[in-house]
Amino acid sequence: MSFEVRRVGRNRSDRKAFIRLLWDLYNGDPNWVPPLIFAQEELVGFRKHPYYDLNKVECFIAVKNGRTVGRIAAHTNVAHNERYKENRGFFGFFECIDDQEIANALFREAALYHKNENGHSDIRGPINPSLNYEVGTLVDGFNSPPTFMMTYNQEYHDRLIKGFGFEKKEDMFAFEGHIDMLATLDPKLQFVVDELRRRFNVSVRPFDKKNFMSDVELFLDIYNKSLVATWGFVPLTPSEVRHQGKALKHLLLPELSTFIEVDGKPIGAGLGLMDYNQIIKKIDGRIFPFGFIKLMREKRKLDRVRLMSANVLPEFQKWGFGLLALERMLDDVLKLGIKHGEFSWVLESNHLSRGTLERSGLERSKTYRVYDRSLSDIS
Numbered sequence: 001m002s003f004e005v006r007r008v009g010r011n012r013s014d015r016k017a018f019i020r021l022l023w024d025l026y027n028g029d030p031n032w033v034p035p036l037i038f039a040q041e042e043l044v045g046f047r048k049h050p051y052y053d054l055n056k057v058e059c060f061i062a063v064k065n066g067r068t069v070g071r072i073a074a075h076t077n078v079a080h081n082e083r084y085k086e087n088r089g090f091f092g093f094f095e096c097i098d099d100q101e102i103a104n105a106l107f108r109e110a111a112l113y114h115k116n117e118n119g120h121s122d123i124r125g126p127i128n129p130s131l132n133y134e135v136g137t138l139v140d141g142f143n144s145p146p147t148f149m150m151t152y153n154q155e156y157h158d159r160l161i162k163g164f165g166f167e168k169k170e171d172m173f174a175f176e177g178h179i180d181m182l183a184t185l186d187p188k189l190q191f192v193v194d195e196l197r198r199r200f201n202v203s204v205r206p207f208d209k210k211n212f213m214s215d216v217e218l219f220l221d222i223y224n225k226s227l228v229a230t231w232g233f234v235p236l237t238p239s240e241v242r243h244q245g246k247a248l249k250h251l252l253l254p255e256l257s258t259f260i261e262v263d264g265k266p267i268g269a270g271l272g273l274m275d276y277n278q279i280i281k282k283i284d285g286r287i288f289p290f291g292f293i294k295l296m297r298e299k300r301k302l303d304r305v306r307l308m309s310a311n312v313l314p315e316f317q318k319w320g321f322g323l324l325a326l327e328r329m330l331d332d333v334l335k336l337g338i339k340h341g342e343f344s345w346v347l348e349s350n351h352l353s354r355g356t357l358e359r360s361g362l363e364r365s366k367t368y369r370v371y372d373r374s375l376s377d378i379s
Contacts, residue, residue: 003064034285050239070096074110089114091125136368166371174344176365226311255332268312270325275304
């Protein structure tokens with residue numbers, strides 16, 4: 001072969017090549033936003049991350065004529081397999097030039113790692129590294145940049161992935177809205193909100209600045225409990241909750257958060273994050289030494305938000321409490337000068353959330369895909 005695929009291991013130059021490949025592949029693409037390098041290194045296991053306290057990861061790069069031309073990470077998710085009684089491996093962080101032979105070689109190495117070294121029977125991806133982080137291949141909606149913590153890739157990725165025998169398992173959608181749409185909202189949505197207030201002793205509040213970390217952890221606890229029936233979901237571990245909480249402490253604006261309480265007890269929470277990708281592109285993914293300062297200084301100047309969570313405990317999910325979370329944020333959204341909002345991501349199998357967003361008149365702006373493949377014929 002005119003190229004080789006090799007394990008990255010602890011080789012510092014290979015690790016750097018794994019991360020920097022993105023800049024080579026997407027240079028000049030106006031819609032690409034670089035990842036935060038520090039966070040990417042954590043998520044692929046090059047730096048300590050609590051996901052890998054329990055799980056394993058192996059990274060591979062493809063090299064042709066001395067140039068890195070592809071990459072993939074193969075990782076386990078022990079809690080997923082225990083929860084769903086499966087024997088599945090996962091892949092993520094896939095990138096490649098438009099070459100089916102090289103892509104096949106990368107997928108084959110990931111597949112052999114899972115089959116021969118972990119005894120797995122199937123492989124799923126791309127998941128980076130779990131549904132609690134970044135998920136899916138973009139298959140529709142290449143005409144605009146991704147929002148914060150959403151994936152972006154070349155249009156040919158879908159073809160390369162299916163070319164190795166993967167088949168679609170689940171799609172996820174992003175819905176786009178503009179502040180001007182408020183004037184045309186379906187009156188039935190307001191009726192739902194009014195009925196909730198009439199039927200329940202309900203109150204709403206933003207995160208408390210004085211008890212911010214405890215509120216962040218409360219939000220993540222509700223997040224874990226509310227998604228138990230969601231396709232593919234695995235709860236964050238306590239160490240992941242603490243890790244996520246520390247990150248959210250710097251990124252979250254209390255105005256873009258809501259707790260919903262019934263009879264004084266928290267039963268739901270909503271969360272929006274400013275679209276930090278608008279700043280991350282300016283700092284080229286480099287949080288140190290000055291990128292973090294720029295993020296903190298400019299976060300209230302952004303005009304776009306990613307509404308990423310409106311979670312309600314299972315026993316309250318059929319009532320539409322998520323609308324209360326959004327209603328509480330509305331005045332603050334207007335005060336912040338936010339013009340655009342993306343609701344992402346929403347599973348195609350989540351008919352309740354999809355239906356609510358579609359009735360609101362929001363446009364489905366992007367589609368992301370997760371694929372499955374059996375390893376029975378891999379040798």
